[in-house]
Amino acid sequence: MFETLQTMPADAILGLIAEHRNDPRPEKIDLGVGVFRDAQGQTPILNSVKTAETRLLESQASKAYLGTAGAPEFNAAMQALTFADAVSGDRLVTIQTPGGSGSLRVAAGILLRARESVSVWVSEPTWANHVPLLGGAGLDLKPYPYYDTGNHVINVEAMIDALRAAPQGDVVLLHACCHNPSGIDPTEDEWRAIIDVIVERELLPFIDMAYQGFARGVDEDAFAIRELARRVPELIVCNSCSKNFGLYRDRVGSVSFLAADPATRDTVDSQVNNYVRTIYSMPPDHGAAVVGMILGDAELRAEWVGEVDAMRERLESMRVLLNDALIERNPARDFSHLVRANGMFCFLGVTPDEVRQLKQDYGVYMVDSSRINVAGITEQNVGYLADAIAAVVG
Ligand SMILES: Cc1ncc(COP(=O)(O)O)c(C=O)c1O
Missing domain, CATH: 3.90.1150.10 (Aspartate Aminotransferase, domain 1)
Structure with missing residues (x-):
């Protein structure tokens, strides 16, 4: 063999x-x-992580299975950290995943369950692993212009033109902040113009947020996500806790799906949990338990x-x-x-x-x-x- x-x-x-x-x-x-x-x-x-780990060591009474979605406290906390009150929770599904990479992989799988063939527009350039990870999962990746290498700026007009020409219903992968590799993000006005064309063309936003807090601040960096959530019926957000919690090797992330209405949300929920069962079955617990504890405790959260x-x-x-x-x-x-x-x-x-x-x-x-x-x-x-x-x- x-x-x-x-x-x-x-x-x-x-x-x-x-x-x-x-x-x-x-x-x-x-x-x-x-x-x-x-x-x-x-x-x-991080000190906040060390404190949470110490508390966990003393308080955790079992290592029994948690289930396909991971810990409900972690999922609720990540959902709030990402969306705040931009959208009603009854349209959202959030599950714990093995890192940001795991969340991207689950998102790809769900897109391909929803449609046999899915085109995803990705920035040129994008994170080197987006291509093998998402392309390898079966998504059809197409580039949109993003970074102007000569002038070290975003070519927003060219990006918008490319998205305007994208077929209705295509998916567009966006970096919420700290664009990897260029580090150059749209301004809030540029985001609004990008979102206008996403709404106009009825594209599905697929947002990768691997660096929340590293650009302007924890809340500020969710600007594009929250703005989109207010304006589109459906979107996907992939979070990684590798960088902002320093939990790289513990593999902590989450994926959120915004559905058009609560009934569709329930269907997505069943699909996501069913899908996870067919690949890694359940996410690792430790890092997510740490994040859940930090975000759920006012003092630890402020320290983080x-x-x-x-x-x-x-x-x-x-x-x-x-x-x-x-x-x-x-x-x-x-x-x-x-x-x-x-x-x-x-x-x-x-x-x-x-x-x-x-x-x-x-x-x-x-x-x-x-x-x-x-x-x-x-x-x-x-x-x-x-x-x-x-x-x-x-
Ligand atoms: C843009 C982007 N997305 C996702 C990830 C995935 O991070 P991880 O799987 O380590 O959580 C990274 C990591 O470097 C990244 O830069």
Whole structure:
């Protein structure tokens, strides 16, 4: 059987991590891997998470099965965190999933249960794993223009034109905030114009929110979702708690479906739970129990919001630091998009050759597209990093 299989190419990011690990140069910098890092270069466990874990250890009395939808407290809390009061709860189904990736996979499965063939418009570019994950699940992916690489802005007009030409009923994948890989998000006015065309063309919004709290704030980052929920009959939201709760390896996420009316909501609910049973049966519990406890406890919740704010502020200040250091070294070259971007990622805006040179000559690691994770920058390494970039871009 297995002799028919062909070896797959190694994952580009995992390869980069290994190369960085094996690089003996002490000044090396990793801007590739997609996790938050603090000023000491660590990916810490949040204090709110530690407290909730301690309480759980003492209070949890059973590890018996929870069921296909996971924990009801977690689901209710995630629904509120996502939608607030934008829409009536009797039109919403929210279930716990294994991470944001699991939620995207469940959403894909439900779309394909609803319709035999589904076209999903995705931003050009989009998160590298959207394509194999959603395309591999059987969705037909089509690109819409998004990032203008030369000017480091969103080409909103081209995006809107493409959506206007999309057949009625097609699905459009949107990044709620912190667009991965570009970091450049629509303004509120741009969102309204995008939503107008979604309403006009009767497209189904499919929103990926992997970085709630990392752009402007926990509530502010749900702006597009809440605006859409007020204006469309149906939508899907995929949440990840990997980044904003730092629960990467615990695999915590949720998927929400907004249905046109409560009766359809009940049907979707039955389909989603039935579908989950046919794939992973039930989601992992621990991380979601932690999130449910944090969001359900006023004090822990306030501490968590403060911790998310601190992560966001660190990312913002590292962007400013790098831009300032580059202005000092090369005032003729505009890197101001670094500061306009949100979240962990943005494009540095250098060529693949320059990316290679940064790695070979300076031990600065990033993916070929020059997407960088600004969480890899510290006050200690920013001078060296800016020297390296300035030397390479000439
Ligand atoms: C845009 C986007 N969506 C979804 C995910 C999935 O996150 P996870 O499955 O780790 O929760 C990520 C993770 O990097 C992401 O960047």
